[in-house]
Amino acid sequence: MRQKKLSQSKKFRFAMIPIVLLCLTASGCADEQPAGLKTSTPVVKSTSVPFNRFFTAWSRNYVSGAIQTQIFGLDARQDRQFIDWYVTQEAMAFARANPGRLYVDGDEPDQYCATWSAYDYAGVYHDFVAAIRSADPTARVSPAGFAEANPHCCPGYPDIPCAENHGISYADQFYNAYIQRYGVAPPVDEWQFHDFGVIYDAGDMTGWWGRVDKEAAWSVAHGAKMFLGGWGLHGWPAKESPAAFQEHLKQAMGRLMNDPRIVGAAYWSYEPWVDAPRPLVDASGSLTAEGNTYANPLTDIPADVRIVASANGTAKVQWTNTTAAWGGEAEFWVQTPGSSSFVYRSTELVPGPGATQTLSVAFNGGETVKARVRYYNVFGQAPWSSFSNTVALTQAASGPETGVPGKRPLFCKLQLC
Numbered sequence: 001m002r003q004k005k006l007s008q009s010k011k012f013r014f015a016m017i018p019i020v021l022l023c024l025t026a027s028g029c030a031d032e033q034p035a036g037l038k039t040s041t042p043v044v045k046s047t048s049v050p051f052n053r054f055f056t057a058w059s060r061n062y063v064s065g066a067i068q069t070q071i072f073g074l075d076a077r078q079d080r081q082f083i084d085w086y087v088t089q090e091a092m093a094f095a096r097a098n099p100g101r102l103y104v105d106g107d108e109p110d111q112y113c114a115t116w117s118a119y120d121y122a123g124v125y126h127d128f129v130a131a132i133r134s135a136d137p138t139a140r141v142s143p144a145g146f147a148e149a150n151p152h153c154c155p156g157y158p159d160i161p162c163a164e165n166h167g168i169s170y171a172d173q174f175y176n177a178y179i180q181r182y183g184v185a186p187p188v189d190e191w192q193f194h195d196f197g198v199i200y201d202a203g204d205m206t207g208w209w210g211r212v213d214k215e216a217a218w219s220v221a222h223g224a225k226m227f228l229g230g231w232g233l234h235g236w237p238a239k240e241s242p243a244a245f246q247e248h249l250k251q252a253m254g255r256l257m258n259d260p261r262i263v264g265a266a267y268w269s270y271e272p273w274v275d276a277p278r279p280l281v282d283a284s285g286s287l288t289a290e291g292n293t294y295a296n297p298l299t300d301i302p303a304d305v306r307i308v309a310s311a312n313g314t315a316k317v318q319w320t321n322t323t324a325a326w327g328g329e330a331e332f333w334v335q336t337p338g339s340s341s342f343v344y345r346s347t348e349l350v351p352g353p354g355a356t357q358t359l360s361v362a363f364n365g366g367e368t369v370k371a372r373v374r375y376y377n378v379f380g381q382a383p384w385s386s387f388s389n390t391v392a393l394t395q396a397a398s399g400p401e402t403g404v405p406g407k408r409p410l411f412c413k414l415q416l417c
Contacts, residue, residue, distance in 0.1 A: 049264065051379045053079070054257060055294060057280055058230065059270035066287075066295035067280055070266050072107070080104055080142075080227075085124055087131035095135035102190060103132050104229075106144040110170040113153035118173035122181055125174075129187055145192035145229030146170050148211070149199060167193065167211075168218050175222055190263065191219035192229035202239035203248055209255050216261040228256065228265035237277040242289055245278060249290060250297040250325035254353060257378055267294060298382040302328065302373045309369070309391040314360040317348070317371040317388065326375035326382070327352035333387070337366040345369075349376075365395040 052068045059069035062077060072082045074094045083091055085106040095101070105128040109121040125143055132139045147166050154162035163169045171191070178186040193215040197208040212228065219226035233252065237245050256265050269276040272283060280291035287295065302319040309315040317330045328350040333342040348358040363369055370390045375382040 052295075054264045054379075055253065055267065056264065057267040057270035057294070058273075060273065063270065067270065067291065069270050082107070083128065083132075085128070087128055092131065092135040095132055095139055099136050100138045100140070101136075102140040102142060103128075104142045104144060104192065105129075108147045108194065109144050109174075110146050110166050111150075111152045113165070117177075118170055119177040119181070122174055122177040122186070125186060126178065126182060140189035141187055142190040142192055142224075142227070143174065143186065143188060145194045145227075146174075148193075148195045167195075168215060171218060171222075185223060188222070188224045191222065191224050191226050193219075193226060194230035195228065196230065196232055196234040196268070198235045202236040203244065205248060205251050205255075208233070208252070212255075213259075216259060220261050225261050225263045227263050230268050231265055232268045232276070232278065234268075234275065234277055246289060246293045247323060247325070249293055250300075250323055251353070253294075253297050254325040254377060297325065298375060298377060298380060300326075300375055301383055302375065302385045305371065305373050305385045305388040307369055307371055307388045307391045308357075309393060310360060311395075313365060313393050313395045314362050315369050315391055315393065316358045316360045317373060318357040319373050319385065321354060321356060323375065324354045326377050328355055328358075328373050329376045329381060330358045330371055330373045331384075332361060332369060332371050334363065335368040335390075336364075342368075342370060363393045365393060368392045 052066060056068050056070045059071060061069070062071050062075050063069040064077065070078065070080060072084075074081050074091065076094075076098055080102045081091075081094070082104050083106065091103075095103070105125050109116060109118075109124075121144075129141050132141060146168075147170075149162045149166050151162075153165040171193075175186060178184075193212075195208070195212050195215065197204070200207040215228075216226045231252075233245070233248060236248065240248075253265075256262055267280065270280050271285075272279045278288070278290045280288060280294050282288055293299075300323040303322055304318075304320040306318050307315050308318055315332075317332075319328070330348045330350065332345045332348070334345040335342045346361070348361065350358055368390050369392075371388045372384045372386065374384045
């Protein structure tokens with residue numbers, strides 16, 4: 001009998017252990033801290049190509065500086081070398097002396113209409129590649145830039161879009177003609193398209209970008225990324241204010257630099273030239289307003305930055321945009337209870353563009369929070385805004401709005417002890 005009682009006693013003591021542990025755990029629930037802020041997320045910068053080599057501008061003369069120019073011709077200071085259709089002995093000598101450059105065969109063959117078909121240009125390009133690579137086997141090659149829809153080759157323009165003679169349609173004709181003639185796809189290291197948005201209303205970024213997006217998609221589907229070989233939103237300056245044009249210029253630049261299918265863009269044009277409604281420099285060589293924007297579009301500062309707190313211990317930053325071109329980077333600064341100063345806590349990136357607030361972020365009870373915001377892109381950041389108002393959090397964060405649940409165990413509410 002004693003043995004049986006002892007066995008029951010042991011069973012009772014063993015059964016008590018989980019309850020005791022539960023009580024100990026529950027008694028420590030008040031000491032559990034809520035989840036802290038998210039880990040800082042740094043801005044990821046592009047290192048593949050410098051900003052002034054991604055955004056170049058056409059010029060009659062080479063310039064290297066805040067804006068780097070591109071010329072029609074050979075220049076050892078540039079990566080892209082333009083050949084006037086047929087490779088000369090001068091070009092051969094240049095290729096031998098400057099290995100690895102990119103050579104572009106002419107400009108807008110689709111503008112030659114019926115006198116020079118895509119089939120004809122496929123033959124010209126084939127001979128161009130063979131000649132250049134005989135001088136430099138490491139040379140990179142690109143067909144000429146294809147024009148957007150325009151009156152050339154289009155007797156009924158603007159009544160018909162002329163898509164069969166320009167842009168992607170001509171690129172398709174060229175690509176298929178090359179395969180027809182030589183049995184293989186054309187060797188291409190970079191495709192070039194020109195797109196000035198001339199058929200779109202001023203400020204129609206959706207229309208302009210929709211076509212650029214299709215050109216970039218066609219390019220990668222045919223073996224290489226795209227260089228926007230000529231652009232400038234022509235026709236828009238006459239219909240909108242300089243400030244509105246600069247805002248749209250920034251928005252266009254933001255879309256171009258954020259698209260991994262696009263390797264660069266050349267603005268038309270650097271100086272006053274043929275059909276250049278908004279050149280980047282004036283007759284004296286000084287940067288125009290558009291030139292300053294093109295050289296550094298990251299100058300805007302968000303306005304009306306404010307902290308908005310919730311009753312559940314979270315807070316978010318809101319602001320008013322002064323441009324719709326970029327994403328926002330918000331810094332949270334915290335003053336802990338008993339401290340007389342604020343210290344940096346974390347960064348929240350809001351990719352945008354056009355976003356006006358961060359997600360809600362969790363804080364500890366008793367902390368006072370403030371924040372500041374700046375715009376950013378893949379090449380850098382703009383200046384910071386002023387600091388926001390300050391908000392005191394009366395309790396620790398909890399609830400689904402934080403996105404990060406607290407550490408309090410679910411059984412803390414059980415009345416077992």
